[in-house]
Amino acid sequence: xxxxxxxxxxxxxxxxxxxxxxxxxxxxxxxxxxPLIVVLLVSFSQSAVFNLPSAxxxxxxxxxxxxxxxxxxxxxxxxxxTFSLSIFVAVTATLVSLVLGTLCAYALDRGTFKGRxxxxxxxxxxxxxxxxVLGVAMLQAxxxxxxxxxxxxxxxxxIVITLPYITRTVHASLNLFDMGLIEAAQTLxxxxxxxxxxxxxxxxxxxxxxxxxxSFLASMDNYPISIFLTTAREKTLPVEILKLLEESPDPTxxxxxxxxxFLSILTLYIAxxxxxxxxxxxx
Amino acid sequence: xxYKKIKRSIAWLALPGVGFLSLVFVVPLLALxxxxxxxxxxxxxxxxxxxxxxxxxxxxxxxxxxxxxxxxTLICLLIGYCVAFAMASASPLIQAIMFLIFIIPLSVGxxxxxxxxxxxxxxxxxxxxxxxxxxxxxxxxxxxFTESGLIIGAVHVFLPFxxxxxxxxxxxxxxxxxxxASTLGANPVRTFVKITLPLTLPGVVAGCSFVFSMxxxxxxIPSLLIGDRYQTLPGLIARAYLFMRxxxxxxxxxxxxxxxAIAAVVLSALITRQLQRSQKTLASSV
Numbered sequence: 001x002x003x004x005x006x007x008x009x010x011x012x013x014x015x016x017x018x019x020x021x022x023x024x025x026x027x028x029x030x031x032x033x034x035p036l037i038v039v040l041l042v043s044f045s046q047s048a049v050f051n052l053p054s055a056x057x058x059x060x061x062x063x064x065x066x067x068x069x070x071x072x073x074x075x076x077x078x079x080x081x082t083f084s085l086s087i088f089v090a091v092t093a094t095l096v097s098l099v100l101g102t103l104c105a106y107a108l109d110r111g112t113f114k115g116r117x118x119x120x121x122x123x124x125x126x127x128x129x130x131x132x133v134l135g136v137a138m139l140q141a142x143x144x145x146x147x148x149x150x151x152x153x154x155x156x157x158x159i160v161i162t163l164p165y166i167t168r169t170v171h172a173s174l175n176l177f178d179m180g181l182i183e184a185a186q187t188l189x190x191x192x193x194x195x196x197x198x199x200x201x202x203x204x205x206x207x208x209x210x211x212x213x214x215s216f217l218a219s220m221d222n223y224p225i226s227i228f229l230t231t232a233r234e235k236t237l238p239v240e241i242l243k244l245l246e247e248s249p250d251p252t253x254x255x256x257x258x259x260x261x262f263l264s265i266l267t268l269y270i271a272x273x274x275x276x277x278x279x280x281x282x283x
Numbered sequence: 284x285x286y287k288k289i290k291r292s293i294a295w296l297a298l299p300g301v302g303f304l305s306l307v308f309v310v311p312l313l314a315l316x317x318x319x320x321x322x323x324x325x326x327x328x329x330x331x332x333x334x335x336x337x338x339x340x341x342x343x344x345x346x347x348x349x350x351x352x353x354x355x356t357l358i359c360l361l362i363g364y365c366v367a368f369a370m371a372s373a374s375p376l377i378q379a380i381m382f383l384i385f386i387i388p389l390s391v392g393x394x395x396x397x398x399x400x401x402x403x404x405x406x407x408x409x410x411x412x413x414x415x416x417x418x419x420x421x422x423x424x425x426x427x428f429t430e431s432g433l434i435i436g437a438v439h440v441f442l443p444f445x446x447x448x449x450x451x452x453x454x455x456x457x458x459x460x461x462x463x464a465s466t467l468g469a470n471p472v473r474t475f476v477k478i479t480l481p482l483t484l485p486g487v488v489a490g491c492s493f494v495f496s497m498x499x500x501x502x503x504i505p506s507l508l509i510g511d512r513y514q515t516l517p518g519l520i521a522r523a524y525l526f527m528r529x530x531x532x533x534x535x536x537x538x539x540x541x542x543x544a545i546a547a548v549v550l551s552a553l554i555t556r557q558l559q560r561s562q563k564t565l566a567s568s569v
Binding site: 021029033035039042103104126129131139141160228238242249253261267 | 310
């Protein structure tokens, strides 16, 4: 045993605390990741009752693994049609939000009108509201004006929650953009709109891509708004997954979920390469 | 003069976005509020609220909702506070890894995560197997379709929203303040209560308001982890609109849920402002 060192300023230099810190972080890491890993393992299992494919974690027997749930996923027509509706809604909502959000962000950053802080707060406020209440309110409003087209209702509904992401991110990165560059380009003889196109747009493109990817994910994963705007025949993927889980759960759902998890990880990877993760999550 | 005019016209660029949100976000919410206040005879009435609060069953639902939200917030706070400090004093590499460990589940949809917990919590699931092999439980515990199962799943989903804001504050702490306090003879408890806790309170308030208002309005997690027999406010709202088509009752509950969620956010903003003010006066008095 080492003799106890005298006079320590902060408790974290103590050995037992360092150990406690290590186990705390390890425990939380296991807690956070196990659910995702279990879904991944179940999706490769043979059994239809959500068993893990191999009981022995240190010497996994890969002959027990199978891709049959992925095959079943691809063979189910209704799954593929919900998937394509989800993608269509997410892409359209994201593109519209990119246009509207960029205009808002530009007005907030370059305009000199009063109440810009309040306007920004208004533009991001849908994220603070319970999604379920938004869904109910939109259901009622869309019924009242006779909007029964599922895909259009979904696109409009999803823009409400994707617009805040894009406005916030593009606004933050406009803040960092040096407007002097545009003036410099103009001094060098470029027309203003060309200067914006050739100087500002490339500088902001990481913000466009990152916020676009996250708004795509937010739309793909949305349940509380979608449940009220979909019908029995036209559903989005999360709505269909929850219905399957309640009616006929089988590891096909684990296969879809694994694909969704990898979609998220891919998005994070791209975002990390473009702007760094720390800037993505601003609290 | 011309310059100023251009500057002002820039404001109009926000019009499409603001107009869109007004039409499909503000107007529907106002219409929802109106529905909850207008009776069958098209007159203003509070009867929807009166009948909601005169039904004993609804009190049970409200207390379930608030109880679960409170437990989840407290557990997230306890774990999140310790984890934020542990992360802040870890090496940059471990910090980056932990950051990823919170961000990856955050970016995965809630349906997928709730589904994962239905696998983990079943009687022959991983959680029970670990509990038995560690000798904590003798036989499989019933976790799925219980309050504890729901709380475990919800803590997993909302923990990142607690850890990240607290971590952002803890990282900027000036550790010399705590050191100075202990050099001046304050014991660790006193140092924590007088120095560390007040300085980290803004992160705590932000995290708690995020987690509390999101737990109040969660719908997917309870419907998969505890089922229909245990009613929460969001579950009742969804049922009122999806199956029973009871507009008035549904809109009353939706307005109540909305006001609770907004109250949590507004309250936290007020507390944060108060904290900033008191810290400023503290700084100026020193």
